[in-house]
Amino acid sequence: MSTASAPGAPSSLGGALSDTAALTGRHLRHLRRTPEKIIAVALTPVAMVVILGYLFASVVSVGAGEYHDYVMAGVFAQVGLTCVGITGLGVAGDLGKGLIDRFRSLPVARPAVLVSHTAADLVPAMCSMAAVGGVGLLVGWRVERGVLPALGGFALLIAFAYAMLWLGALLGMLMRNAEAINGIGALVLVVFSFLSSSFMPLSGLPAWLRSVAEWNPVSSVAESCRVLWGNAPASTGSSLPVEHPVLVASVTIGAMIAVLVPVCLRLFRTAAAR
Amino acid sequence: MEIAIQATGLGKRYGQTRALDGVGLEVRTGTVLGLLGHNGAGKTTTVRILATLLEPDSGSARVAGFDVVREPREVRRRIGLAGQYAAVDELLTGRENLALLGTLLKLGRRRARSRAEELLASFELEQAADRPVRTYSGGMRRRLDLAACLISSPQVLFLDEPTTGLDPASRMALWRMVREQVELGVTVLLTTQYLEEADSLADRIMVFGSGQVLAEGTADELKRKVGQEWLEISLPEGGDATGSALDQAVSALAPVSASAPTVDASSRTVALPVGADRTGTIAASAAALEARGVEVADFALRRPSLDDVFFQLTGEQTPVSTSEEKS
Numbered sequence: 001m002s003t004a005s006a007p008g009a010p011s012s013l014g015g016a017l018s019d020t021a022a023l024t025g026r027h028l029r030h031l032r033r034t035p036e037k038i039i040a041v042a043l044t045p046v047a048m049v050v051i052l053g054y055l056f057a058s059v060v061s062v063g064a065g066e067y068h069d070y071v072m073a074g075v076f077a078q079v080g081l082t083c084v085g086i087t088g089l090g091v092a093g094d095l096g097k098g099l100i101d102r103f104r105s106l107p108v109a110r111p112a113v114l115v116s117h118t119a120a121d122l123v124p125a126m127c128s129m130a131a132v133g134g135v136g137l138l139v140g141w142r143v144e145r146g147v148l149p150a151l152g153g154f155a156l157l158i159a160f161a162y163a164m165l166w167l168g169a170l171l172g173m174l175m176r177n178a179e180a181i182n183g184i185g186a187l188v189l190v191v192f193s194f195l196s197s198s199f200m201p202l203s204g205l206p207a208w209l210r211s212v213a214e215w216n217p218v219s220s221v222a223e224s225c226r227v228l229w230g231n232a233p234a235s236t237g238s239s240l241p242v243e244h245p246v247l248v249a250s251v252t253i254g255a256m257i258a259v260l261v262p263v264c265l266r267l268f269r270t271a272a273a274r
Numbered sequence: 275m276e277i278a279i280q281a282t283g284l285g286k287r288y289g290q291t292r293a294l295d296g297v298g299l300e301v302r303t304g305t306v307l308g309l310l311g312h313n314g315a316g317k318t319t320t321v322r323i324l325a326t327l328l329e330p331d332s333g334s335a336r337v338a339g340f341d342v343v344r345e346p347r348e349v350r351r352r353i354g355l356a357g358q359y360a361a362v363d364e365l366l367t368g369r370e371n372l373a374l375l376g377t378l379l380k381l382g383r384r385r386a387r388s389r390a391e392e393l394l395a396s397f398e399l400e401q402a403a404d405r406p407v408r409t410y411s412g413g414m415r416r417r418l419d420l421a422a423c424l425i426s427s428p429q430v431l432f433l434d435e436p437t438t439g440l441d442p443a444s445r446m447a448l449w450r451m452v453r454e455q456v457e458l459g460v461t462v463l464l465t466t467q468y469l470e471e472a473d474s475l476a477d478r479i480m481v482f483g484s485g486q487v488l489a490e491g492t493a494d495e496l497k498r499k500v501g502q503e504w505l506e507i508s509l510p511e512g513g514d515a516t517g518s519a520l521d522q523a524v525s526a527l528a529p530v531s532a533s534a535p536t537v538d539a540s541s542r543t544v545a546l547p548v549g550a551d552r553t554g555t556i557a558a559s560a561a562a563l564e565a566r567g568v569e570v571a572d573f574a575l576r577r578p579s580l581d582d583v584f585f586q587l588t589g590e591q592t593p594v595s596t597s598e599e600k601s
């Protein structure tokens with residue numbers, strides 16, 4: 001049979017983009033058909049805004065300024081952490097149902113499957129952030145500085161969420177089981193959000209724990225947002241992440257993406273083949 | 275004639291399990307190879323290696339002229355795979371599932387859509403085409419899965435237990451589909467648990483056991499390999515309590531053939547091996563029985579079925595011999 005009749009253009013950037021677009025379309029259709037997923041993702045952070053903004057506000061003191069201003073950046077960063085579970089479950093589900101086998105038996109560009117998963121999962125992440133922002137505004141949170149720094153803060157949050165989506169993809173390939181992924185996702189959420197300056201200044205911690213928490217990317221992302229949004233007071237201290245949170249957050253996020261993406265793509269080759 | 279699928283010395287281990295241990299096979303273009311083997315014999319592993327989903331630990335394979343490890347992309351452009359479990363997107367409709375695959379195969383929007391229509395029609399899924407697959411029955415999913423692997427009009431088709439879970443009508447439809455594809459020049463490798471399926475669809479059959487090829491050949495060759503034909507003579511039920519009719523039949527038949535007849539008392543049958551001179555043995559047996567006045571309920575020439583082949587090669591006991599043990 002003539003080879004010319006075989007479908008699928010030879011590997012090219014255009015082909016890879018069209019594969020990614022087609023698969024992203026698939027995931028967006030999923031989201032449209034199961035809006036309850038988006039709601040479920042947004043629910044916890046929104047509840048956090050209300051609980052922290054009202055309940056903790058009277059107990060926690062953050063020096064000068066309002067606690068609800070302080071905590072918003074922390075809750076936004078927490079939304080990034082909830083992203084781990086979204087892609088984790090999506091990838092594990094596709095692996096379990098044999099869909100990834102099917103895609104791999106087609107001439108589909110290799111990165112397209114995971115890239116489309118993470119790209120589409122930015123939608124629930126951003127919906128979640130929008131809900132958190134909306135409720136925050138109701139509670140009295142305001143962005144004090146200009147439009148550009150404000151957008152800079154959101155760009156950093158989205159980049160952090162994107163890195164977490166890839167962490168989710170990694171988790172999904174390593175553990176195929178939904179309960180396990182949910183369990184690990186919850187652990188990541190609790191450990192990384194509470195061992196950070198998300199909800200409370202770190203000044204009360206013992207020195208070693210404090211520097212662990214300061215280097216936690218959630219802290220530097222939250223601190224960056226506070227600086228960019230003018231939601232003082234930012235933490236005080238002399239360590240690098242406290243003095244230059246935006247720089248440290250950008251570099252950490254960049255490094256996470258630079259490591260996670262190739263590791264995931266490499267694992268994808270063999271993970272699907274189990 | 276060209277070879278569409280060729281593999282030599284394929285090996286694959288999972289920890290301590292040797293899933294494949296030196297499997298070689300060759301399928302000529304436009305023919306069907308049936309893989310038979312008990313659970314865990316290595317059929318799915320073989321299919322997954324040939325479909326580029328799994329890299330072998332040793333050995334090599336070429337499909338449609340390309341190496342599965344070094345040129346997987348070229349292989350993927352030319353194959354269709356229906357895995358052992360239907361791989362369809364539950365949240366999308368049947369039509370959307372097919373359209374998505376058409377897009378991934380770069381058929382172009384128009385052609386992807388018309389191909390989807392064609393396949394929905396030939397697998398009788400038009401009624402359900404716009405319902406989410408979540409609402410499909412098991413057999414409908416299976417049919418959609420099979421339609422999906424034909425979207426690209428592949429040159430080589432891998433079907434892993436394609437008819438498991440299908441009702442008889444759908445099974446017939448699938449068989450028809452396979453034959454149509456073969457007529458178009460498509461090469462098919464299918465695995466199955468149903469010997470009759472291999473018998474009726476496959477040009478050649480390969481029996482797997484513990485990761486190795488136990489036997490290969492046409493259905494007739496395999497049957498011949500297992501043993502010769504035999505005459506099976508059944509006596510009427512409850513004719514006499516003492517079983518003397520059976521004895522009579524045995525002593526009548528004993529001189530007819532070189533090897534002795536065997537008796538199954540529970541089903542009241544006598545089996546007599548038939549050598550090269552078929553007609554002579556049949557005539558002599560009939561005459562000998564008539565001479566003794568033995569009443570016969572059934573008198574038939576039997577040859578080994580693929581089941582016998584399968585059980586003998588895989589070293590499992592045939593259902594017949596187990597029933598003998600019980601009695």
Ligand SMILES: Nc1ncnc2c1ncn2[C@@H]1O[C@H](COP(=O)(O)OP(=O)(O)OP(=O)(O)O)[C@@H](O)[C@H]1O
Nearest residue numbers: 274288291293311312313314315316317318319320
């Ligand atoms: N991912 C895996 N991890 C570990 N062992 C595996 C894996 N996949 C297959 N095996 C083992 O490899 C062997 C061959 O499996 P395979 O799926 O190829 O069998 P099969 O002939 O398709 O069986 P069945 O008729 O049940 O589908 C089995 O012993 C199985 O347990």
Ligand SMILES: [Mg+2]
Nearest residue numbers: 317318319358
């Ligand atoms: Mg199998």
